[in-house]
Amino acid sequence: DAGITQSPRHKVTETGTPVTLRCHQTENHRYMYWYRQDPGHGLRLIHYSYGVKDTDKGEVSDGYSVSRSKTEDFLLTLESATSSQTSVYFCATLGGSGTEAFFGQGTRLTVV
Amino acid sequence: AQSVTQLDSQVPVFEEAPVELRCNYSSSVSVYLFWYVQYPNQGLQLLLKYLSGSTLVESINGFEAEFNKSQTSFHLRKPSVHISDTAEYFCAVSASTFTDKLIFGTGTRLQVFP
Numbered sequence: 001d002a003g004i005t006q007s008p009r010h011k012v013t014e015t016g017t018p019v020t021l022r023c024h025q026t027e028n029h030r031y032m033y034w035y036r037q038d039p040g041h042g043l044r045l046i047h048y049s050y051g052v053k054d055t056d057k058g059e060v061s062d063g064y065s066v067s068r069s070k071t072e073d074f075l076l077t078l079e080s081a082t083s084s085q086t087s088v089y090f091c092a093t094l095g096g097s098g099t100e101a102f103f104g105q106g107t108r109l110t111v112v
Numbered sequence: 113a114q115s116v117t118q119l120d121s122q123v124p125v126f127e128e129a130p131v132e133l134r135c136n137y138s139s140s141v142s143v144y145l146f147w148y149v150q151y152p153n154q155g156l157q158l159l160l161k162y163l164s165g166s167t168l169v170e171s172i173n174g175f176e177a178e179f180n181k182s183q184t185s186f187h188l189r190k191p192s193v194h195i196s197d198t199a200e201y202f203c204a205v206s207a208s209t210f211t212d213k214l215i216f217g218t219g220t221r222l223q224v225f226p
């Protein structure tokens with residue numbers, strides 16, 4: 001299994017505050033992704049990265065930004081959290097073969 | 113762009129019965145197809161994948177899926193389910209390029225009853 005660690009695992013925050021979620025991988029995978037999981041919507045791609053400092057938007061990127069200053073770390077920032085961003089967030093990397101995604105354990109974020 | 117449709121949000125089944133979880137995709141190019149499984153409070157794990165070659169692919173725990181290009185489907189089947197198969201199953205697609213991103217369906221919750 002790819003070593004993917006998400007932190008924090010749980011967070012409760014207030015509307016309007018900034019929040020940063022961290023994804024750390026130990027496999028030296030080039031591609032990394034942030035998804036959110038919501039009932040009835042499955043997993044939706046927020047942002048992804050194809051290398052250090054190389055990122056792009058997914059289908060639900062509004063209100064989110066990302067940064068990747070090192071291969072192993074991919075940060076997701078909610079600039080000003082809203083209740084609609086209450087969700088479970090998953091980080092994933094793409095394995096060396098390019099055809100298998102490895103997922104972290106998820107971060108449950110509640111915006112009150 | 114690619115898309116995935118999982119028609120069944122929930123599938124209840126008794127232990128040792130067969131099950132089929134349906135997945136249809138849409139794409140204007142060749143695709144890779146995947147099934148991922150999510151056990152409660154965990155991340156997703158790859159169950160099986162179709163890249164090319166034989167249209168029937170199998171997993172190590174008895175699941176199989178068949179790629180049907182004419183029907184644009186990739187249904188997941190198991191001839192006899194166990195309680196431990198209770199989980200959420202996601203179908204996913206990506207274009208046949210290394211760098212393309214995975215697009216997921218909305219998931220099917222398989223509930224196996226004793």
